[in-house]
Amino acid sequence: KNAASVGQRAEIKVDVDGSGPLKPFPVTCEYYADGRIVTMLHHRNEEETPVDGFQEPGSFLQNIVYDADADQIEALINRSSKCWQQLSYRCRNSRLFNSPSQSDQQFQPFSWWVSRHNQKMDYWGASIPGSRKCYCGIMGE
Structure with a gap:
């Protein structure tokens, strides 16, 4: 995946607001040789989804359900130096x-x-x- 990866990954629960109202949620941390740690938030649609037979614009709808709610995700984004989302089609x-x-x-x-x-x-x-x-x-x- 990335040549600079140390190869260590950890499945943990992260509490983005400490003792605040947001509950901890599961993430995967990937550690790199240069000291970076990439935090990956998972969702329930990580496998390919075959789509066929939808002709009208916008007729296929897929909601992505993450392992955290919107408030937890926003708190994670606000505490991150970089944030991105990957999509393949x-x-x-x-x-x-x-x-x-x-x-x-x-x-x-x-x-x-x-x-x-x-x-x-x-x-x-x-x-x-x-x-x-x-x-x-x-x-x-």
Whole structure:
């Protein structure tokens, strides 16, 4: 996964607010040779989800249920020096956007994800916010 990883991982419960009202929740800590520790929060949809037969834009819906609630996640984000979320999308003859790429035209994607602030997002995994593209579209693949 990462060449700098020490190879040690620990499954622990983290209490992001100490003695505050938020309960501890499970995470995986991965330790690196340079002293970094990456905290991974898991969810119940970590395996690939086959999707077939959905024709209308937005007709397939998948809620991601994390091992922590929204308040716990926000507290973890606020106490982290970096935070990211990874998403992969493997497809065959499928469309993500079906939308004009110019920013002055109306955004009418075929699929989207919704941010923690309940905002419909216009980019996909590892792409640039506002690009209306997926990573492969940015890289020209």
